[in-house]
Amino acid sequence: MNRAIFRAFPLLLSANTSNRLRHCVRAMSEVEKAREAALHKDVQANDTIFGKIIRKEIPAQILFEDDEVLAFRDVSPQAPTHFLVIPKRRINMLENAEEGDGALLGKLMLTAAKVAKQEKLADGYRVVVNNGKDGCQSVFHIHLHVLGGRQLNWPPG
16 A cells, blocks of 8 residues: 555545554554564674664664663654664574573663653653564564653554
8 A cells, every 4th residue: 555545535534544554554564574584583693773873884863872772763753752772782582582681681671761761751651672573573683662752552563
């Protein structure tokens, strides 16, 4: 489905229905991205887009950085405020995290809370981890999505 359909039939779709259809179209492309990424998850090594951001090979709007974690704005925000929190050391998927990764995974959550406060999300926010193909993980470097700035709907999926 493309944008021409939304322009061709503007009166047939309510604003809410139109927004939901746009979300479905966008979600389908995210599903396709996740399926494609899953085919290459083991060969990506440190050459994911996040590895390039960590190494400063490509730009990102960085919100927080220390020796272990990095937080930056999502390039395709799904809410008024949408940022990612990643470990600088790559863990490709949640199930591949080891016992020794517990402190780092906890630090991701604490960093999410710190940046959410900095971004003035006192009314609330959502923290999401997409894991694996069916979880819509399109970059195989574990990361938290933090979304806020408006009332979020439930259920999300």
